[in-house]
Amino acid sequence: MSVAKYKHIFGPVASRRLGRSLGIDLIPFKTCTLDCVYCECGRTTNLTKERRDFFDPKEVLAELKDWKEKGNEADIVTLAGSGEPLLALSLEEIIRGIKEITGLPCCLITNATLFSDQAARKAALLADVVMPSLDAADEATFKKINRPVAGLSFAEYLEGLQLFCEEYRGKGRVDLEIFLVPGINDNEDQIQALSLLSRSLHVNAVQLNTAVRPPADKDVRPIPREEMEKWARYFIPKAEVIASYHSAPLKEAKAVSEEEILETLSHRTMSLEDLVEAKGYKLEDTEAILKRLLEKGLIYSRTQDGKDFFYV
Numbered sequence: 001m002s003v004a005k006y007k008h009i010f011g012p013v014a015s016r017r018l019g020r021s022l023g024i025d026l027i028p029f030k031t032c033t034l035d036c037v038y039c040e041c042g043r044t045t046n047l048t049k050e051r052r053d054f055f056d057p058k059e060v061l062a063e064l065k066d067w068k069e070k071g072n073e074a075d076i077v078t079l080a081g082s083g084e085p086l087l088a089l090s091l092e093e094i095i096r097g098i099k100e101i102t103g104l105p106c107c108l109i110t111n112a113t114l115f116s117d118q119a120a121r122k123a124a125l126l127a128d129v130v131m132p133s134l135d136a137a138d139e140a141t142f143k144k145i146n147r148p149v150a151g152l153s154f155a156e157y158l159e160g161l162q163l164f165c166e167e168y169r170g171k172g173r174v175d176l177e178i179f180l181v182p183g184i185n186d187n188e189d190q191i192q193a194l195s196l197l198s199r200s201l202h203v204n205a206v207q208l209n210t211a212v213r214p215p216a217d218k219d220v221r222p223i224p225r226e227e228m229e230k231w232a233r234y235f236i237p238k239a240e241v242i243a244s245y246h247s248a249p250l251k252e253a254k255a256v257s258e259e260e261i262l263e264t265l266s267h268r269t270m271s272l273e274d275l276v277e278a279k280g281y282k283l284e285d286t287e288a289i290l291k292r293l294l295e296k297g298l299i300y301s302r303t304q305d306g307k308d309f310f311y312v
């Protein structure tokens with residue numbers, strides 16, 4: 001059975017950080033507490049901080065059960081996708097269900113803005129790996145880079161993240177992701193402040209990212225690798241620059257359908273190389289399908305730094 005049958009499950013994709021990561025999307029496109037200038041999913045169309053169930057959690061878990069029963073495999077299940085997963089009210093039930101059904105560890109990729117909510121923190125405590133974001137060390141930069149929903153202050157966000165890290169200590173791994181945007185937070189004062197904050201949070205690792213994929217705001221450019229390495233040395237221990245894939249094909253190259261590529265691209269903008277490496281599809285098939293989908297007007301492409309990225 002094709003994974004394209006599923007509404008909430010995507011992948012597994014070869015994640016640069018997690019191995020074969022099966023994604024679960026709990027949030028409709030594009031619902032988030034933030035509207036980050038660098039977001040690779042595009043602009044946030046539903047900017048909200050109200051936690052609620054956008055989908056029935058039973059529907060999500062039923063898909064996962066079906067996926068498991070078909071003998072599919074992955075290394076980890078990751079909650080991510082078209083928006084902020086902490087917005088899903090039944091997150092705790094879903095994480096418990098993921099572990100029960102798959103027996104796999106669970107990773108939560110979050111912008112951390114809802115950790116001020118006690119129930120959201122309680123749910124996140126069940127994850128084995130948490131990857132929160134922190135791109136700013138002050139209110140003005142937070143507004144500039146993350147463009148939060150009205151009523152969400154930097155102070156509230158930081159306090160929630162601090163509380164979560166405190167409560168989570170000894171329970172799992174926290175990899176803090178910092179996204180660097182030229183002209184906003186790529187200067188010595190900002191980096192020093194972010195380094196200090198990361199140390200006070202006692203996270204396991206700091207990972208630096210930059211816009212290597214087409215961002216929401218097309219004027220946002222990636223920071224060159226050498227510069228990223230320079231900023232990485234401001235962190236103790238040194239941060240890891242994760243702004244590129246180090247993935248390997250999952251299996252021998254296999255055939256792929258238009259439907260599968262459309263489904264994958266509906267969750268994430270990807271290049272031809274991303275699709276081939278992440279899914280293990282035959283290069284020639286993928287190339288031909290992308291061409292057909294472009295001709296039919298079902299997908300679009302954007303070029304960044306000489307590389308074509310495709311999106312629905």
Ligand code: SF4
Pocket residue numbers: 032033034035036038039040041044082083084111
């Ligand atoms: S990058 Fe993450 S937090 Fe920022 S707008 Fe996109 S989905 Fe939301």
